[in-house]
Amino acid sequence: SQKIEQNSEALNIQEGKTATLTCNYTNYSPAYLQWYRQDPGRGPVFLLLIRENEKEKRKERLKVTFDTTLKQSLFHITASQPADSATYLCALRDSNYQLIWGAGTKLIIKP
Amino acid sequence: GAGVSQSPSNKVTEKGKDVELRCDPISGHTALYWYRQSLGQGLEFLIYFQGNSAPDKSGLPSDRFSAERTGGSVSTLTIQRTQQEDSAVYLCASTPSSTGWSAEAFFGQGTRLTVV
Numbered sequence: 001s002q003k004i005e006q007n008s009e010a011l012n013i014q015e016g017k018t019a020t021l022t023c024n025y026t027n028y029s030p031a032y033l034q035w036y037r038q039d040p041g042r043g044p045v046f047l048l049l050i051r052e053n054e055k056e057k058r059k060e061r062l063k064v065t066f067d068t069t070l071k072q073s074l075f076h077i078t079a080s081q082p083a084d085s086a087t088y089l090c091a092l093r094d095s096n097y098q099l100i101w102g103a104g105t106k107l108i109i110k111p
Numbered sequence: 112g113a114g115v116s117q118s119p120s121n122k123v124t125e126k127g128k129d130v131e132l133r134c135d136p137i138s139g140h141t142a143l144y145w146y147r148q149s150l151g152q153g154l155e156f157l158i159y160f161q162g163n164s165a166p167d168k169s170g171l172p173s174d175r176f177s178a179e180r181t182g183g184s185v186s187t188l189t190i191q192r193t194q195q196e197d198s199a200v201y202l203c204a205s206t207p208s209s210t211g212w213s214a215e216a217f218f219g220q221g222t223r224l225t226v227v
Contacts, residue, residue, distance in 0.1 A: 032213045043115075043202050043218025044154075051213070089154070093212055097161060099144065099204075103153030 002027045002094045006102035013080050013109050021075040021105045023090035029068040030092035035075050038087045038104065047088075048075075080109045113137070117203050117219035124193055124226055132188040132222045136205030144216070145178055145188050146202045154202065160186065162208070193226045200224070 003026040013019040023033070031052050036044035050057040050066045050073065057064045063076040077084050089104040116135040124130050136143050145157040156170035160180040171177070175193075180186040190197055200221040206214040 030212075034215060036216075041200075041221075043204070043221055044216070045218070046215040049213055049215065091216070096167070097142070097212070098159050098167060099206070099216055101146075101154045101156075 002030075002092065002100050004090060004092065004100055004102035006090060006105045008103060008105070010106040010108055013107065015080060015082060015109055015111050017080055019077040019080045019084070019107055019109070021088050021107065023073040023075065023102055025071050025092060028095075029071065030094075032092065033064075033066055033073050034091045035062075035064055035073075036089045036091060038089060044089055077107075082109045082111050085109045115203055115205055115217050115219035117201075117222050119222055120220065121223045122225070124224070126195060126226055127192055129189065129191045130193055130224065132190075132201050132203075132224070134186045134188070134203030134205075134219060136184065136186070136203070137207070137217055138184075139207060140205035140217070141183070141208040142206040142214070143180055143186050144204045144206075145186070146204070147199045148202055148221075149199045157188070157201075190224075193224075195226045198224055198226045 005024045034049045035047045037047050038044040048064045050064045061078045065074045085108050087104040087106045090102045091099050094100050118133045141162045143160040146154040158178045159167040175191045178188045200223050202221045204216040204218045206216050
């Protein structure tokens, strides 16, 4: 079955720098991969989706890449701000259409 | 409402009591998921409803946990004989069918369950 791995250690980044988070999956490449943001005490909120035939997707300061050879997606936040501090999760659908989630990486942007 | 609604927001119950958690998904969303999240941990899958198909109950941790989805809409997660280890935030999410495999998940605000 499909599994997702995200770095469980918190990522500390200085304000203004680029934060890069990693999502690795184990089996077949999904048609789509999604990234979500979760703030404490709230449910995850959808940010971006990237298709398997897309190498890169951008939305404002966010950029997602998808490398089906490495079975990896990278999530970048440029010009990071303290307000970007949150936990970021990646998700994809398995063959049963069910969403599979990574455990998330906590991002801390220091002023 | 426009989003996924969960009730109650908070629930404190005594060990051994039964609790019911409710999820009202976005109208028309065919898929509904229940997750459990302990403090600082990731999402723990509990159960998945997709349309009229039999639910995927593979994530339910014990037979004290059960869930129903009536009329393809509202879902209730029931925990019988609650234990302290059941304390967590229970999150519900729904996804539309119209966008297929790319469909994003919409989450409710969660129910924080505390068993004392």
